[in-house]
Amino acid sequence: MYRPQALLVMRPGTFQVQFGPGELRRLHELAEVGDPLWTDDIDTPHVRARLAETEVLLTSWGCPMLTAERLDAAPKLQAVLHCAGSVRGLVTEEVWRRGIVVTSAAEANATPVAEYTLAAIIFAGKKAHLLAAESRLRPADWDAVHHRDDLSNYGRTIGVVGFSRIGRRVVERLRALDTAEVLVTDPYADPVAVAEAGARLVELDELLRASEILSLHLPELPQTRHAIGARELALLPDGATVINTARGGVIDTAALERECVTGRLSAILDVTEPEPLPADSVLYRLPNVMITPHIAGSLGSETRRLSNLALDELERFARGESPIEAVTSDTLEVSA
Numbered sequence: 269m270y271r272p273q274a275l276l277v278m279r280p281g282t283f284q285v286q287f288g289p290g291e292l293r294r295l296h297e298l299a300e301v302g303d304p305l306w307t308d309d310i311d312t313p314h315v316r317a318r319l320a321e322t323e324v325l326l327t328s329w330g331c332p333m334l335t336a337e338r339l340d341a342a343p344k345l346q347a348v349l350h351c352a353g354s355v356r357g358l359v360t361e362e363v364w365r366r367g368i369v370v371t372s373a374a375e376a377n378a379t380p381v382a383e384y385t386l387a388a389i390i391f392a393g394k395k396a397h398l399l400a401a402e403s404r405l406r407p408a409d410w411d412a413v414h415h416r417d418d419l420s421n422y423g424r425t426i427g428v429v430g431f432s433r434i435g436r437r438v439v440e441r442l443r444a445l446d447t448a449e450v451l452v453t454d455p456y457a458d459p460v461a462v463a464e465a466g467a468r469l470v471e472l473d474e475l476l477r478a479s480e481i482l483s484l485h486l487p488e489l490p491q492t493r494h495a496i497g498a499r500e501l502a503l504l505p506d507g508a509t510v511i512n513t514a515r516g517g518v519i520d521t522a523a524l525e526r527e528c529v530t531g532r533l534s535a536i537l538d539v540t541e542p543e544p545l546p547a548d549s550v551l552y553r554l555p556n557v558m559i560t561p562h563i564a565g566s567l568g569s570e571t572r573r574l575s576n577l578a579l580d581e582l583e584r585f586a587r588g589e590s591p592i593e594a595v596t597s598d599t600l601e602v603s604a
Contacts (some may be wrong), residue, residue, distance in 0.1 A: 270586050272323040273344070274299035275315075276306040278351070279330030283308075285568065286328060286351055286575045298582050299324065316341050324585060326578055328352045330566045334361040347585050351578040353377040353565065355595055367436035370595045371581045373574035374603075375433055382437035385483055385513050385562035387589065388536045389442070392481045393421035397536055401555035425449045427479030428467065429496070430514065431457035432603070435485035439465040451475045456602065476503035481511065487603050488515035498523035502532065509534045513564040516541030521551075528554050538564040 269564040274295070276283060283306045287295070295301065307315045308330050319342045328351040332338070332419045335591075339345065339362055346367040350358065355372055363370060391397055395418065399408060410533035413419070426442060428435050442450050443466050453475045462469040476482070482504060486492045498521040501510070512519055527533040534556035543562065551557045566574055581591050595603075 269298075269302050270588070271298065272346075272582075272586060273321050274301055274324045274326060274582065275304075275318055276328075277308065277310055277331040278306070278328035279308050282329045282571075286571045288572060291572060291575045291579065294563045294576075294579050295326075295582075298579065298586055310338055310341075320344070323347070324349060324582060326351055326582070327358060328574075331358050333358060333359055334363050339363065339366060339368075346580075347371070347591075349578040349581045349585070350595075351571075353574075356474045356600065359595070359600070361597075366595045369428060369585070369591060370470055371578065371591045371593045372595045373577040373593065374524065375593050376573045376577040378433045378437050379573065380566050380570050381434045381513050381564045382441055384538065385434070385438045385485075385511060386441045386444070388511045388513070388538075389438075389481055389483060390421055390445070392511060392534075392536060393424050393445075393451065394419050395509075395534075397558040398534060398556055401558070405555070417571070421445050421448065423449075424445045424480050425451065425478045426481045426483065427451045427453070427475040428483050428485060429453055429472070429475070430485035430487075431462055431465075431469075432485045434513070435483075437460075438483060439467045440467065449478075449479060451478060472500070473503060474511045476500055477505070479504060480507060483510050483511045484518055486514050486518045488517050489602070492604045493517050494520040495530055496520065496524075498526070501527050504533060505535075506532050509536060511536045512540075513538045516543050521545075525550055526604055528557050536560075 301435045302318055309315060310319055310332060321344060322342055323344050328350050345368055350372045353374040355370055359370055426448055428439055431452050439450055442448055451470050452462045452467045453470055453472045457469055459469045486495055495518050501523055510533060521541050522533060528535055529550060536558045538560045539562055545551060551559060584591055
């Protein structure tokens, strides 16, 4: 098997976490690596000498943008195998113009996000985030809590906006809530595929009016900015919970604040706009809002799942096979 010249480009901490002994051993088996094996700066003379011979870049968080000037320094470059999700901050038009193959590990990154989202949905059904916040203010009246009829995942209607790789996984995992009705809205989704995953494809307004729990899985694109604004939030029933593990910009933050301040809606937010929110944001202080610091995606040892997907692509490249998780300029227009 041909062993291409490879160079890793990512932040120091990212490299240390994503490439343990197993991943490094596999890398050495699949590719020729020199000095340096890894860098976060491809503009120094020493790295430029390595770049001149590099055929494959394995990139991740912290890789600088691949501008024309940097690509000129890598005349043999044939593939960029990204060990993370979106390549938007990395790839330029020049990459496509030169015909360089680009792959992403977004498919592997979808798994922990879907897991987090399922947990958030289950917590929302039991209103666990609300009760936990209330218990910090005063001891719960356990007898009263146990006689409430709204602390349940039985028969919930859950709306999933975006049948993306993550949205699809969330729908499939919601089969665990066997009495839940799951609605999906996505202009690009196939109704048959949605039904096979365990949901029903509907228009956005119908979904919003019915959803007791709303889970967002939209890419951040100009056409999706503030896709959930004041009008959309107003359609949700009283007591609904909004869950966002996508991007903060798909929700109008000011509109969400207004709904949550009244107590009509609650929210579980892993992403916000801006990110992080200002220290004086009212959302931090509301007992019906739970905010986590963008942890749904791959972290810690989970990131090695992404590295191994990229190494799978490296093996296919070395064998002269087509990539599985290729990214093109066309697919990037409608995905994260």
